[in-house]
Amino acid sequence: MKKVLVINGPNLNLLGEREPDVYGKLTLESINGEMEELAKELKLDLEFFQSNHEGEMVDRIGSAKKSFAAIVINPAAYTHTSVAIRDAVSACGIPVIEVHLSNIYGREEFRQKSLIAPVAKGQISGFGKESYLLALRAVSKII
Amino acid sequence: MKKVLVINGPNLNLLGEREPDVYGKLTLESINGEMEELAKELKLDLEFFQSNHEGEMVDRIGSAKKSFAAIVINPAAYTHTSVAIRDAVSACGIPVIEVHLSNIYGREEFRQKSLIAPVAKGQISGFGKESYLLALRAVSKII
Amino acid sequence: MKKVLVINGPNLNLLGEREPDVYGKLTLESINGEMEELAKELKLDLEFFQSNHEGEMVDRIGSAKKSFAAIVINPAAYTHTSVAIRDAVSACGIPVIEVHLSNIYGREEFRQKSLIAPVAKGQISGFGKESYLLALRAVSKII
Amino acid sequence: MKKVLVINGPNLNLLGEREPDVYGKLTLESINGEMEELAKELKLDLEFFQSNHEGEMVDRIGSAKKSFAAIVINPAAYTHTSVAIRDAVSACGIPVIEVHLSNIYGREEFRQKSLIAPVAKGQISGFGKESYLLALRAVSKII
Amino acid sequence: MKKVLVINGPNLNLLGEREPDVYGKLTLESINGEMEELAKELKLDLEFFQSNHEGEMVDRIGSAKKSFAAIVINPAAYTHTSVAIRDAVSACGIPVIEVHLSNIYGREEFRQKSLIAPVAKGQISGFGKESYLLALRAVSKII
Amino acid sequence: MKKVLVINGPNLNLLGEREPDVYGKLTLESINGEMEELAKELKLDLEFFQSNHEGEMVDRIGSAKKSFAAIVINPAAYTHTSVAIRDAVSACGIPVIEVHLSNIYGREEFRQKSLIAPVAKGQISGFGKESYLLALRAVSKII
Amino acid sequence: MKKVLVINGPNLNLLGEREPDVYGKLTLESINGEMEELAKELKLDLEFFQSNHEGEMVDRIGSAKKSFAAIVINPAAYTHTSVAIRDAVSACGIPVIEVHLSNIYGREEFRQKSLIAPVAKGQISGFGKESYLLALRAVSKII
Amino acid sequence: MKKVLVINGPNLNLLGEREPDVYGKLTLESINGEMEELAKELKLDLEFFQSNHEGEMVDRIGSAKKSFAAIVINPAAYTHTSVAIRDAVSACGIPVIEVHLSNIYGREEFRQKSLIAPVAKGQISGFGKESYLLALRAVSKII
Amino acid sequence: MKKVLVINGPNLNLLGEREPDVYGKLTLESINGEMEELAKELKLDLEFFQSNHEGEMVDRIGSAKKSFAAIVINPAAYTHTSVAIRDAVSACGIPVIEVHLSNIYGREEFRQKSLIAPVAKGQISGFGKESYLLALRAVSKII
Amino acid sequence: MKKVLVINGPNLNLLGEREPDVYGKLTLESINGEMEELAKELKLDLEFFQSNHEGEMVDRIGSAKKSFAAIVINPAAYTHTSVAIRDAVSACGIPVIEVHLSNIYGREEFRQKSLIAPVAKGQISGFGKESYLLALRAVSKII
């Protein structure tokens, strides 16, 4: 079974508590649970990683190629500011799919520009937890 | 079975002939065929509409509410220039999912801004024909 | 009796259904009705035209000079994107009055710039259906 | 009879002498005269105020609520520079209608942006003295 | 004899009536006549198409490849706003030459940017009817 | 006892009536009252000045040096537009502390830029009436 | 003898005290004195006016035509923000010469743009008190 | 006694050594000492945290709600670049007060924009160590 | 026979060697040769001038009126930077036609703006050596 | 007698022929003549230099210090584009006065920015030939 790395960026550990009017009441754990279920169906093996540290995310993406066939990433706030993660994605040698819970194009001006998107395989934005599940399906078609 | 309207914008009738290095060799017909298959599985009834005319797209979106539960739209070039389609999407009263074959964020500057995205439910970009199929799956979860 | 052409642009056919918090519940038909009444009083003969098509609006403005003494136009979404309608207005040889139901200057940034206004005779914005009626009164003074 | 405050901003005291190619030969007095006539017909009671001082205009708008049902204002040059008048309009608690003699959208770039418009009820621009008369009619419908 | 498609965009049907100080008194018919004469000399077969509709222009360019060896186009107002025509030109597979009657670089700021030029073979601007005739000569060298 | 001049700019005379959702229900008088109390404790002698006139504010700041040891100023709307007040602050030779009731950085774009701040000693923004009281405490430390 | 109105804008009453490293130690009185002397030589009759109020400057310029042949103005901070003074200058019907003590082009970005200059006869900037004296000489040649 | 978290961002550990012309010779320790003293008086219990790591600051803010009633933060360089800290502040559910030693509005252009301010309760800038002490006082009023 | 001055700007002396993928292998000499041939046919007498010096180009254009009926100019790099050549063209009193070998609108952003075009008679861009020959034909129609 | 270098930039050799509606009919020779006369009166010795070459102007300014006490320069088109002349002026060690015949602030946008002004002693603009004569008077006061 092919392995897929699922990376969640800063403040997503607070999902469910944080701004429930924007992000809903779902916790990251429950999303991960639903992903596990779908992964089984799609014959994928998932590993989850959450960090508030840009550097840790770069570390993880940089070493992913050895063990993983693809990455699903929600870079959260770093979407808009991190050239380091962009460079890591661009250099990692495996397909990376960018997901967002909320529709970032319907929010503040500064959230409408993703530094990651130009080097990602594709982007899925605005479907809540479904964004992650659709990304898994995309992965299963691509790899 | 719920009905879904699939709208393709300008120049997508030429898919397969047009810039195959960007868009691949698939024709719109073959994408529609694959969508029909998935729709059956998801218990959805599809209707396809392609037009090079901004006004026809506005007409169609404006009258969609009566017969359709959702819209999947690839606005193509009008993505970047049409406030009229944006207003139609915003006013139509049913969820609209924006799809793009190519990753628009990896292309020319002017293609990286979607006027439609802020009023769409969500956006899927960069997975080739899979963008449409993922959109159908999103529809089946939302409606 | 002098003839006046009243042109309504994209999505205004949906008035009453569309975003009632912005545009109110009035339909285009009822506005047209009130205009007819005032027109009688002002000794004007009205002809109404609504289209979602930029090209049809250009056609109509381009040929208006032969039969009409003035145009009242709500270009809606094309207000902000259509150089073609601007050129038609500029070339049509009769006075054109631009109206808007809502106060476009109190809305999104991109709606605050009218491409039509610089070549119109004048602009009336923000008075709901009264915008149209005031425009008729303006016409009756100008022609 | 309801009272309406008519405010004219800087340099409008010079109307008739000042740049007659832009503003015509009409004086402010003659415009006021025509407004008085129409006001009678509409059962409105007008009070006129002209000042070249931003602060005096703010004073007057700030205290208007007690005596007036609406304001008609031509902020002239302060249209483009005065946040203080904008705040006064926004805070005054009665409808304010912005008028301009000339079509400000057909003039220099810096005159095409009104700081007042976003907080006014509506704007009428480009009809010469008729701009004021149309504003009175708008007032009579609104209050 | 090779066939060349000559496309004229919005408001050019009004040539001769419309802003004669900018565009001269020549009608589109008389320009077409002079083009026919030169075409004979150059052994080219011309077909003329004028439309105010962006969508019709896209339709026509999209299907041109089958019958034509080149396109001469004056996109008029759509020069500055149509990504759809740009995409059609870019995808059509035959050389497209952009012409303008007036020197667009000597006019309003917004007319100095052509969205079509980057994907056209070349551009000829500012020579009145001669712009079209020079374009025909360019075609006869290129195809 | 050292004297401190407290200056309030345009529309702040309306505090309590004006936009209570933004500024609360407190009147300027009650804020002044609380300042007086704290001033006693801090051994400061206050003088209050409110004006809607940019020029009067400049006059007052320009002549402050003779009698006052510091200025606390809420320039309100002139924060964003007045180079004259900026120059007066810069030239006045005593420390000037800028205060705002609301958090100006959480409001409209144009309110997020203060022309006064670069030449003030410091700025306190967003604490309602406390902004003024904190400023008094800052004054008592500085002078 | 022809009369010339000399207008000094905000904070210039403080000349000599205010930022002596930028403006020198000269007072406005001493500059006026030197101007009087030169005026005699040039057969001009001067009247001096200083104000910190934009509105008073507009009043004065607006009524200048009746008594004066020309205006020499240092609009100080209003140079960069006052459309009202610009309009007054543009409308006043007599030549207006703009002067600055310091070289405004060697100072902060926002001081390098004069709203007045485009409608003034000419501008003299950077020569300290000599700027005023050169302006008088210019006046004596022009009127 | 209510607990308050005091967070200092990057390079503030070097205070006293680093650019003493901008930041003075005070060390962070001495500031913390003065804060402790005032906290006693205000019946507040302080906890200090300094980090050069954006991620650690996000971690700390994200988990603050459980133990703290408010946060006083000097985000230093991250003020201008960190959307992650902004999101943490926005999500943390307790009031956050932003402080700066120097007046950031009197420094380089890029330091004049705070990404944190729009989601903070308020901001205090430019009073050296007093900025922190004023923030504590603000906290004691708010919580 | 009327004389035409053909001016080539900086680096065009290297044509054939320089970036052959952009400019082709043709030398300036061979282009001049083809121009001579066409000139005979059109009864024009050509004089060629190439320089890498902006000042020499200005000299030449400034003195052209005495001997020449028109100028054909490829300003090369100076197209985008030289106000001096623009002023010379604008002042020279004879028609000037701007040509470019490559389509400048398909190249780097900074090459898409011509300072010369607004004051030229017209512009021909993108046809390789044909650009020059078409320019000669345009000259023969204009003079 | 102190020597002053008078430098005139590109196209000023054409004065009198070139755009007489902007620059008048005076030739450079006649201006120089008037300057000579005034120089005698002021006990100054003038040397004139005109060039269309940026490099020659830089050469001349760079070597001026040895022989001249000041420079009067009309950089013409190079005003807006030449960092090289700016650097020469900044480095030359003697006062440089910038003059313009026309009011550059009343012309095209790109002519309203002088690269030279920030490093000049002062600037005189808009008085025709008098600009030069006023500059001479300024020189005689400064040196």
Added chain:
Amino acid sequence: MKKVLVINGPNLNLLGEREPDVYGKLTLESINGEMEELAKELKLDLEFFQSNHEGEMVDRIGSAKKSFAAIVINPAAYTHTSVAIRDAVSACGIPVIEVHLSNIYGREEFRQKSLIAPVAKGQISGFGKESYLLALRAVSKII
């Protein structure tokens, strides 16, 4: 022997694997090896540090002064986004030399702006591994 700290930023640990068309096949280890050799010749003692973490880089620079005479840094992606590293460099009290393997000015727009360069001693960009070796030579001259 003086000690020099060599800092490499994010993703440089992947050198040799990552985008070999941009960065070549050399590993960081081999570059370090060549630096060691040259250091011996120049009598310098090197210490190497690589991190993907902005905070760790700030920590290291902040504490460098005690042990090192200079820093050679390739901030990689943080070049363009990190004010924190900029502040650390500015505050560290020893010369810092910025190096880049590739010519950052020949790459994407956002890579052409270095936040570090304005506070570094100097910058060397575009020479591959030689950039580091040249930096060492620069260090040996400066310290």
Added chain:
Amino acid sequence: MKKVLVINGPNLNLLGEREPDVYGKLTLESINGEMEELAKELKLDLEFFQSNHEGEMVDRIGSAKKSFAAIVINPAAYTHTSVAIRDAVSACGIPVIEVHLSNIYGREEFRQKSLIAPVAKGQISGFGKESYLLALRAVSKII
């Protein structure tokens, strides 16, 4: 021995006299002397060229290929304005190394953008005369 052309741009002939606080007291001659010494060591043969004329620099670069293996250039002021030199560098077919005495990124905004850098092999900035010597060493590695 391979030949290297060393080009110095405008005002560098004045080195030592010009702005010694920015550029130091070294003359160009003494830098050239040190370069000669190092060149001997590196087995390179140098030729020096200084000019204030953009055109002469273009001439020299254009003809360099025949005799030289590389160019070291300090374009000085033309760094920021000359597309002509950029094109010459891009076309010259030999490696070109850009050097600057001062750190251009620590100076005025307009000096922070080099038009030459994107087409140079690399850039060395900020090391005074060492910038030239490092460039020679870079040359000796590259050719």
